[in-house]
Amino acid sequence: MLKKKGKYIVAVVGATGAVGNEMVATLEGRDFPVGSLRLFASERSEGKHLKFRDTDVSVETLNENCFRGIDIALFSAGAERSRIWAPIAVKSGCVVVDNSSQWRMDPEVPLVVPEVNPDDLKWHKGIIANPNCSTIQMVVVLKPIHDVAKIKRVVVTTFQSVSGTGQKAMDELLKQTTDLLNFKEITCNVYPHQIAFNVLPHIDKFLDNGYTKEEMKMVNETRKIIGDNSIRITATTVRVPVFRGHSESVNIETEKKLTANEVRAILSEAPGIVVFDAPHKNVYPLPVSIAGTDETYVGRIREDESIENGINIWIVADNLRKGAALNTVQIAERLVEMT
Amino acid sequence: MLKKKGKYIVAVVGATGAVGNEMVATLEGRDFPVGSLRLFASERSEGKHLKFRDTDVSVETLNENCFRGIDIALFSAGAERSRIWAPIAVKSGCVVVDNSSQWRMDPEVPLVVPEVNPDDLKWHKGIIANPNCSTIQMVVVLKPIHDVAKIKRVVVTTFQSVSGTGQKAMDELLKQTTDLLNFKEITCNVYPHQIAFNVLPHIDKFLDNGYTKEEMKMVNETRKIIGDNSIRITATTVRVPVFRGHSESVNIETEKKLTANEVRAILSEAPGIVVFDAPHKNVYPLPVSIAGTDETYVGRIREDESIENGINIWIVADNLRKGAALNTVQIAERLVEMT
DSSP states (O other), X not given: OOOOOSSEEEXXXXXXXXXXXXXXXXXXXXXXXXXXXXXXXXXXGTTOEEEETXXXXXXXXXXXXXXXXXXXEEEOSOHHHHHHXXXXXXXXXXXXXXXXXXXXXXXXXXXXXXXXXXXXXXXXXXXXXXXXXXXXXXXXXXXXXXXXXXXXXXXXXXXXXGGGTOHHHHHHHHHHHHHHHTTOOOOOSSSSSOOTTOOBSOOSOBOTTSOBHHHXXXXXXXXXXXXXXXXXXXXXXXXXXXXXXXXXXXXXXXXXXXXXXXXXXXXXXXXXXXXXXXXXXXXXXXHHHHTTOOSEXXXXXXXXXXXXXXXXXXXXXOTTIIIIIHHHHHHHHHHHHHO | OOOOOSSEXXXXXXXXXXXXXXXXXXXHHTTOOEEEEEEEOOGGGTTOEEEETTEEEEEEOOOTTTTTTXXXXXXXXXXXXXXXXXXXXXXXXXXXXEOSSTTTTOTTSOBOOTTTOGGGGGGOSSEEEOOOHHHHHHHHHHHHHHHHHOEEEXXXXXXXXXXXXXXXXXXHHHHHHHHHHTTOOOOOSSSSSOOTTOOBSOOSOBOTTSOBHHHHHHHHHHHHHHTOTTOEEEEEOOBOSOSSOEEEEEEEEESSOOOHHHXXXXXXXXXXXXXXXXXXXXXXXXXXHHTTOOSEEEEEXXXXXXXXXXXXXXXXXXXXXXXXXXHHHHHHHHHXXXX
């Protein structure tokens, strides 16, 4: 458990990746009580420096003893590194907030979105898992609806930006787009197919049931975070040629009838949500408009007349912020509040 | 009614648009029995020529008498021009196949997808309506499933390419992309917001119920074409930065249980459909892969375990071909067969 202190020694593991970079910026931007910051990455990044406040912080490599003295470690270095290094960090007395998929479904590890299930932080044993990006922005919206009208079923289709894959995918979208505009042959290294001017119904690996891991994350993580396994969910996750910001078309069936206006009112009051819903004025959330911001945006709220109690919602958030770095830092902030 | 002839005098109205161009190419490519071809467009296009077989055909403007002697007119010039000119063409003895939304929901006008409801051609009174692009590719897939297992409900989210809006939108996507890569300010003329590297949950005008016209077309046209008003449908239609090819994430609830393999078998046998479904080999339909082809492609076929009898399918087709020009020409071909 985190001890009460004025300032904390904070580590970011995977600091040079797209999310790691954003974690460092978020710690600074939200004025997290950082006494000192340690940055870790793989050997490829050795010798690099990142700016934090007015200082250059050099990037270190991980070793068995590197976590000694560190209070909080934010991990975003992939599932395999989290599997190996998070328990080592915990043994060194560190609290780990992990952005990988490694610990999310572990019954011993809370999976937390601070607006939704902050109380789950109380039973952590050293590791807290940060949910998948596409799940976070959806549960922020589902929870206040569930509290009022009990959600029975969700059908979601996503439009996910390439930054969800990482910096290399952003580079690939840029390179392919430039090459196509210059009538050059394109190459595909990050994705199995062209992403520029295309859409790929394929995020993460395929499982035996025909779904991708990403799709099953949306099913299983949502239930764990909301704490209700009776919610039925089916997902189709799609990569689109957008740099930053995930969008979701979400169809919700509730036990109790809600009008579109009631949903707007509920979500207007809910934490972390901004309602952008004036379609006749062309106002609805768009990934390019909200990139770089912290909130989860909702619009296109409509009653679905194909069932008795149905609602359609369009949800957009910055996948690097609320979908990753911000939610991780918000978890750390709650841990500090709880000391 | 069309009379039996060896060759027909065929007109294309709106010949210089993205769909009109494709209609001319499709008439030639499918070797439609064209005796002579007449091309019509607005005054802006006067003096233009289009290639058909080995001749240059000059573009004419419409007038009260221009349809005399013409057997079949394929219209793709917008709802307003169809409203005015289709009845004039019919009075001149012409059969009109209209690609606009003007006549689609008129109970006196059949709305036809040849693979789905060819028999509706029998009761036409001079005008036959071609459905909306996003509807056509969906009903081609829904019909064979409906025949076997009766569809109760459909939840669809679309990923529609800019060519559905027309040539100007394709130019806008190209221009905005080029400007962004060159760090220039972009301008939005066709769409109310940036389309490059973005997604817009807005296709056609907004209605009072919060849905767009495009979304309600998918609801109402699907029921009329399949001929079953008990099918419940809800749609969210989204524009994506893809030049050509519409993709759809379709969740289907049926009365009778179907396994994913049964759905694959049904669709493999169905007319106009190609099953591209080997996800472990990264095989699923993509808009850039199928652009310029005639079939409707399906993949990502999975059982939806959130309901008793549910299926998820990913459907992709070329919106200018099957979604517009091809379906129109296929209707004309059926009319010729019926003489």
